[in-house]
Amino acid sequence: MLSRQKVLKFQKAETDQKDESELGPLARTIGVFLDLTEEEISALDALNRQKIHLAAQQDLYLEGDAIDRTYVLLHGWMCRHRTLEDGRRQIMSFVLPGDLLNHFGAYQPTTIHTVTALTDAVLASFSCHDIVSLSRAYPRLGAAFAWLGARKYSLLEEHVVRIGRRNAYERIAHMLLELLHCLNVVDDSCEDGYELPVTQEILGDALGLSLVHVNRTLRRLRKEGLIQMDSNRRIVILDMDALTEIAEFSPDYLQHRSIPILTEENLQKVG
Amino acid sequence: MLSRQKVLKFQKAETDQKDESELGPLARTIGVFLDLTEEEISALDALNRQKIHLAAQQDLYLEGDAIDRTYVLLHGWMCRHRTLEDGRRQIMSFVLPGDLLNHFGAYQPTTIHTVTALTDAVLASFSCHDIVSLSRAYPRLGAAFAWLGARKYSLLEEHVVRIGRRNAYERIAHMLLELLHCLNVVDDSCEDGYELPVTQEILGDALGLSLVHVNRTLRRLRKEGLIQMDSNRRIVILDMDALTEIAEFSPDYLQHRSIPILTEENLQKVG
DNA sequence: GGCAATGACACACATAGGTTAAACAACGGC
């Protein structure tokens, strides 16, 4: 994982309970993987003017909405999901601070999923086309946006493997580890534990399992001394190695390293 | 679906058993959704020089390979997949003619899945960075590449819902319909049936099912008069409406319409 | 022609995970 110090620094700037550090959230997230210039940072921060506050359970947009806005989650947790006619629901992904929503909005006339706040949430909102014009004006930012998209794609592919070919026990272990690794990038407070602000039903909807079976399986993980669940929905990983082994978790797909295209030689190639 | 005539025209150019029409495959695929200029077409065709021929079962690249090439499938079927240590395999997606492989390669140091030919296959290969430089030189092509990426993302999300929340019966129905709709874009010979060059085991690996259960479920679909399976692995949809209802299939996510960003007003906005 | 390999198909049986229901704890409103 890249530049731990940098994350730490950003965190410190935030500890006084303000949602926004001096850096905007996008600049912060991208900044973990790429050293931004002053100019690039202020270009990103310009996206950060219009704020949205949502209460837990509220929807940001619905499946089928025609929207031309892209969002960055600043604070809280959300999820993207689709529901079948009979009520079966599938969560595509959890949305953590720093993540983009409707990233590809400029190319999609309507959304194909719903986005809902799991906790109280704060977002910044800007036009879909801002990403396109910003990318044109600042090629390195364009690469960063493309990289964010590629990373999301990898996450989704891993989700397919998780749901398609892992059993409940492995699925939950894998999901808990993925969330830990992702949170570690933006939030330094979780060395081996974190608050999972999610009911067991929601976890089931993400993993293609029923509430009851999630409960059964969490119980098993606890009984075997692999995890611990405090009150306040705090998850603590007690035996990281064993859990990683069970889940066959390898963090490569998270791409927590510097953005490849921005090495010296590639910048030359691209001109 | 857009410009049926255009697809027909391209098909005619191909019927003499040549893999390449006058238009390169990328220009052809993109051309279905966007009228390309002569200049754009020849820029795309420049990507089309280096050909690769693979026999069925051969791998194009393996999980973990560090490659800096992007590919277009010209002819045949392939699949992208990952295998767990104990042999359980999950296919992320089938790859049809016109699809890109390692689309985001410029942003990913190593691949996270394996790509294998299901039939004999022909591909064109070019540098990952060509997409970036081409996008910079031709903004409309940049939009087209981004649109292709967004579309792939939608397909993968639908795959998550399919595997996570549909049962075997619905899963297979849904997959068969998706393939029909996708093939219809590039190949006009399949009005309501197509050759599915795939064993039942492979279908199971795509849908998170066992071979035996795929077999059972196909039998049921046949017995109920919904589909027909000729020899030569040809699938015929006998009752499209019923199947669409069962699968709760709505083709919006396939985005078989013109590329949104390229409307007059958006082009102005983007400059 | 025989033989090995592959894939479709079928059956019996085992089990992971779904369903239903109910008790219980935590919390906020009043």
Next chain:
DNA sequence: GCCGTTGTTTAACCTATGTGTGTCATTGCC
């Protein structure tokens, strides 16, 4: 303090799907 609401936990039962095994048809090889 009581009460409704929400989420967790557990138990009992059921079913969709996996596993193991075997047959049969087709194909290609020698």
